[in-house]
Amino acid sequence: xxxxxxxxxxxxxxxxxxxxxxxxxxxxxxxxxxxxxxxxxxxxxxxxxxxxxxxxxxxxxxxxxxxxxxxxxxxxxxxxxxxxxxxxxxxxxxxxxxxxxxxxxxxxxxxxxxxxxxxxxxxxxxxxxxxxxxxxxxxxxxxxxxxxxxxxxxxxxxxxxxxxxxxxxxxxxxxxxxxxxxxxxxxxxxxxxxxxxxxxxxxxxxxxxxxxxxxxxxxxxxxxxxxxxxxxxxxxxxxxxxxxxxxxxxxxxxxxxxxxxxxxxxxxxxxxxxxxxxxxxxxxxxxxxxxxxxxxxxxxxxxxxxxxxxx
Amino acid sequence: xxxxxxxxxxxxxxxxxxxxxxxxxxxxxxxxxxxxxxxxxxxxxxxxxxxxxxxxxxxxxxxxxxxxxxxxxxxxxxxxxxxxxxxxxxxxxxxxxxxxxxxxxxxxxxxxxxxxxxxxxxxxxxxxxxxxxxxxxxxxxxxxxxxxxxxxxxxxxxxxxxxxxxxxxxxxxxxxxxxxxxxxxxxxxxxxxxxxxxxxxxxxxxxxxxxxxxxxxxxxxxxxxxxxxxxxxxxxxxxxxxxxxxxxxxxxxxxxxxxxxxxxxxxxxxxxxxxxxxxxxxxxxxxxxxxxxxxxxxxxxxxxxxxxxxxxxxxxxxxxxxxxxxxxxxxxxxxxxxxxxxxxxxxxxxxxxxxxxxxxxxxxxxxxxxxxxxxxxxxxxxxxxxxxxxxxxxxxxxxxxxxxxxxxxxxxxxxxxxxxxxxxxxxxxxxxxxxxxxxxxxxxx
Numbered sequence: 094x095x096x097x098x099x100x101x102x103x104x105x106x107x108x109x110x111x112x113x114x115x116x117x118x119x120x121x122x123x124x125x126x127x128x129x130x131x132x133x134x135x136x137x138x139x140x141x142x143x144x145x146x147x148x149x150x151x152x153x154x155x156x157x158x159x160x161x162x163x164x165x166x167x168x169x170x171x172x173x174x175x176x177x178x179x180x181x182x183x184x185x186x187x188x189x190x191x192x193x194x195x196x197x198x199x200x201x202x203x204x205x206x207x208x209x210x211x212x213x214x215x216x217x218x219x220x221x222x223x224x225x226x227x228x229x230x231x232x233x234x235x236x237x238x239x240x241x242x243x244x245x246x247x248x249x250x251x252x253x254x255x256x257x258x259x260x261x262x263x264x265x266x267x268x269x270x271x272x273x274x275x276x277x278x279x280x281x282x283x284x285x286x287x288x289x290x291x292x293x294x295x296x297x298x299x300x301x302x303x304x305x306x307x308x309x310x311x312x313x314x315x316x317x318x319x320x321x322x323x324x325x326x327x328x329x330x331x332x333x334x335x336x337x338x339x340x341x342x343x344x345x346x347x348x349x350x351x352x353x354x355x356x357x358x359x360x361x362x363x364x365x366x367x368x369x370x371x372x373x374x375x376x377x378x379x380x381x382x383x384x385x386x387x388x389x390x391x392x393x394x395x396x397x398x399x400x401x402x403x404x
Numbered sequence: 405x406x407x408x409x410x411x412x413x414x415x416x417x418x419x420x421x422x423x424x425x426x427x428x429x430x431x432x433x434x435x436x437x438x439x440x441x442x443x444x445x446x447x448x449x450x451x452x453x454x455x456x457x458x459x460x461x462x463x464x465x466x467x468x469x470x471x472x473x474x475x476x477x478x479x480x481x482x483x484x485x486x487x488x489x490x491x492x493x494x495x496x497x498x499x500x501x502x503x504x505x506x507x508x509x510x511x512x513x514x515x516x517x518x519x520x521x522x523x524x525x526x527x528x529x530x531x532x533x534x535x536x537x538x539x540x541x542x543x544x545x546x547x548x549x550x551x552x553x554x555x556x557x558x559x560x561x562x563x564x565x566x567x568x569x570x571x572x573x574x575x576x577x578x579x580x581x582x583x584x585x586x587x588x589x590x591x592x593x594x595x596x597x598x599x600x601x602x603x604x605x606x607x608x609x610x611x612x613x614x615x616x617x618x619x620x621x622x623x624x625x626x627x628x629x630x631x632x633x634x635x636x637x638x639x640x641x642x643x644x645x646x647x648x649x650x651x652x653x654x655x656x657x658x659x660x661x662x663x664x665x666x667x668x669x670x671x672x673x674x675x676x677x678x679x680x681x682x683x684x685x686x687x688x689x690x691x692x693x694x695x696x697x698x699x700x701x702x703x704x705x706x707x708x709x710x711x712x713x714x715x716x717x718x719x720x721x722x723x724x725x726x727x728x729x730x731x732x733x734x735x736x737x738x739x740x741x742x743x744x745x746x747x748x749x750x751x752x753x754x755x756x757x758x759x760x761x762x763x764x765x766x767x768x769x770x771x772x773x774x775x776x777x778x779x780x781x782x783x784x785x786x787x788x789x790x791x792x793x794x795x796x797x798x799x800x801x802x803x804x805x806x807x808x809x810x811x812x813x814x815x816x817x818x819x820x821x822x823x824x825x826x827x828x829x830x831x832x833x834x835x836x837x838x839x840x841x842x843x844x845x846x847x848x849x
Binding site: 212 | 447454455560804
């Protein structure tokens with residue numbers, strides 16, 4: 094039981110990270126109907142930018158808690174801004190010229206962009222795994238049991254609390270942006286009918302750019318969380334994380350923001366529980382099989398609307 | 405990379421100086437953000453944590469190169485009279501390109517074929533060039549196989565390399581456990597790969613275009629992970645080695661009595677086996693091509709193409725879309741299986757390393773850059789890609805970067821690939837080639 098609760102906590106943490114990445118997929122897919130295959134790599138870039146800023150600041154666990162919080166906010170802002178620039182530039186250069194082209198064209202450039210980003214980071218930052226000393230340490234014991242097998246403790250670390258809190262805050266903020274602001278209205282309008290939206294005076298190109306920027310910023314947050322949580326990154330983390338986050342977006346119902354978060358949690362839990370009870374080697378197989386199963390039996394996802402095919 | 409495409413036009417014509425300045429300033433700013441962050445600061449693992457290596461000069465040069473590159477583009481290619489739309493390639497050049505293709509197109513195919521046949525016997529052909537030729541032909545065959553799935557049936561398959569892996573492992577394992585020879589395993593590998601195509605395809609082929617793409621990608625990864633972790637059976641990351649070499653229909657390539665050289669009264673040379681492998685893959689590739697061309701004329705091939713154009717119309721005309729998609733998937737997979745078992749026998753060693761996603765992306769890139777559905781386009785694209793890879797062999801580090809950039813740029817320049825005209829397989833009165841730009845295809849749903 095304690096073991097299960099512990100895995101549950103770990104799964105929710107991992108799921109939060111996937112959920113943050115998944116939002117980028119879901120928003121872009123919702124608005125222009127393309128899978129931004131390079132989104133996972135934007136997440137990777139975000140993690141690297143965070144690493145660079147953390148190293149530049151010389152941040153370590155020994156600093157006082159106040160300094161750590163201030164510094165992490167600075168890291169977060171830098172990573173979000175620079176990743177957004179990456180996202181914006183990619184949209185401008187690789188996707189916009191192909192708008193209105195046939196459907197597979199942007200997906201193929203997206204694969205190209207993904208290869209470019211991975212190799213660019215590999216060349217500029219080196220191919221080796223980058224380790225980071227833990228910055229946020231400590232935790233709280235929430236359950237404790239002593240029996241003949243020894244003591245078993247369920248812990249939630251400060252890092253996990255941070256990840257879950259940041260995710261909840263960002264989710265709320267972004268949901269409000271989509272639901273309440275004129276930008277969000279423009280996005281929803283473009284999602285429904287791009288041509289009509291532009292006839293009504295919405296700058297469609299700018300709205301799409303903003304969507305990419307928002308997605309990239311969230312991916313950067315996820316990148317920082319991943320870096321702090323796992324403590325190691327390399328240029329390849331974006332691929333697997335990207336596919337899993339996409340699975341999460343599909344599972345939740347593509348185009349739906351709460352769906353992406355829910356999907357992320359489900360995928361995170363499946364992966365963690367699978368690793369805990371079955372085998373670590375096949376955890377990716379579990380996540381990928383989940384994608385196939387969901388698409389076959391529930392193509393519209395948990396919270397999505399069923400798609401109507403039109404002639 | 406860091407170029408903003410915000411270019412305005414002056415009222416009379418050409419770009420205003422101020423606008424160029426603004427544009428370049430934005431470019432420089434974006435460049436500073438992108439390259440200034442990742443090139444100027446490099447994290448290095450040092451004792452007691454990470455340290456930063458500063459490389460401001462390199463970053464500055466890259467940013468300067470990008471800004472100057474953009475300036476040149478603005479002053480030359482993108483310069484246009486006000487009011488016209490910007491195209492990446494001037495229209496005149498595009499028409500000339502099409503005319504050139506039309507003129508050379510007819511003579512091109514026989515010349516290429518003839519060259520491929522005599523290539524091993526040309527005086528300058530050495531071991532290195534032959535190996536390169538075999539590699540290119542392997543990709544031509546894979547490209548043609550994938551062309552059935554992507555080009556004809558319009559199904560985007562990002563996990564094609566899985567079937568290639570199935571073929572390679574089928575041969576390697578059958579040879580290892582049952583001692584079967586290459587010539588028995590070749591058809592078996594194709595059949596097994598086709599079976600896998602059906603097993604994987606059956607549940608997922610109801611999906612729409614890009615969902616299908618991601619699921620096939622996931623399947624490709626699943627197969628690779630299983631190969632990597634099923635240590636007892638597949639050797640895991642160590643792979644399988646000592647895979648038997650092919651024989652000349654039962655006559656082994658060995659020195660002395662009973663060998664190939666002895667049988668035909670030639671002097672023994674290790675190049676004989678390479679030349680044989682070259683012709684083997686050439687024949688396999690041509691079989692793939694021939695089967696594809698014939699299939700296009702059969703009802704099933706027509707159904708594939710109809711499916712690519714409009715799935716809903718297909719269904720309303722009473723075609724069983726699931727079985728049509730499955731046949732396309734299985735046929736494509738079968739050829740990948742053949743190519744896989746050829747790969748295994750040529751290398752003598754296989755491991756999951758050879759079957760990563762990047763391989764699928766490469767094959768897909770060949771099909772798309774060649775022009776989906778065009779057979780000769782696949783050949784041109786394979787030569788360009790694999791040849792290009794060889795040219796950049798010196799710059800080992802940079803070649804994947806260049807590959808990715810080329811993929812993006814060619815897609816933007818010619819979204820429909822190098823050969824974008826379509827040969828109709830059925831016509832009333834006379835044959836006209838259809839420009840692919842005229843048809844809205846590739847929807848895959």
